[in-house]
Amino acid sequence: MKNVVVTGPPRADPATASALGEFGVATVHEAQGRTGYLGPDLRPAWSGARIGGTAVTALCWPGDNLMIHVAVEQCQEGDVLVVATNSPSTDGLFGELFATALARRGVRGVVLGTGVRDVAELREMGFPAWSTAVSAQGTVKATAGAVNVPITLGGQTIHPGDVVVADDDGVVCVPRDDATAVLAASRARAEKEERNRTAFRAGELGLDVYGMRDRLAGFGIEYVTYEEFAKGDR
Structure with a gap:
């Protein structure tokens, strides 16, 4: 230089x-x-x-x-x-x-x-x-x-x-x-975040606000009851 x-x-x-x-x-x-x-x-x-x-x-x-x-x-x-x-x-x-x-x-x-x-x-x-x-x-x-x-x-x-x-x-x-x-x-990002902030204050979850719920199965995530988990079924 x-x-x-x-x-x-x-x-x-x-x-x-x-x-x-x-x-x-x-x-x-x-x-x-x-x-x-x-x-x-x-x-x-x-x-x-x-x-x-x-x-x-x-x-x-x-x-x-x-x-x-x-x-x-x-x-x-x-x-x-x-x-x-x-x-x-x-x-x-x-x-x-x-x-x-x-x-x-x-x-x-x-x-x-x-x-x-x-x-x-x-x-x-x-x-x-x-x-x-x-x-x-x-x-x-x-x-x-x-x-x-x-x-x-x-x-x-x-x-x-x-x-x-x-x-x-x-x-x-x-x-x-x-x-x-x-x-x-x-x-634009700040405006989107404000909309999300409003949704969270209203009790909505990130899983729904960000559209992730329907994708969980694709990640291999399962929902099981406590009884099923305790018995070792999952």
Whole structure:
């Protein structure tokens, strides 16, 4: 990878990104065919945050946050900073001072394939952060990386300008060109879930709501009485 900073990459529509954030990770993940999920290792520094924004990407060396400093300048309102390292690292590359600078620029949060620190301060200031570790281990600023290039987190490739949705369930990425279609699919899924929720509140069972009852025999499932089971007939 060249040591480059790519300026002005195209971004998904900010309103679309915000709307996807409102639906949340699970719904968006399902709506785009169960793709784009960055895996269970990315966890929020504090619970309750939910965001949707456009990705600014940074590729750093382990234990070195030089390129996060470089990336801050490329961030604008509605963005989410997404950071990867070129080999595994749990060091605390990001903390409250970075969050202060990003919040001033209107950035909605940060996703780190490495460590975060100053968790109490991040929670107090309400700045959302997802990471693979929490670590007080400090960093250096010594090695060049890249900004706004494709990076990989959790087996998923994130391009600058893609939509990043994050909440208590983790993080999911929506390709920039798919954002409008995934938003429509998310809306349809949410409406379907609301219909199902209404049915469950009325006492209906998932076996019937999801049309599974008539398929049980095909799975080899039998209903037997207790007496039949106790006698060993089944």
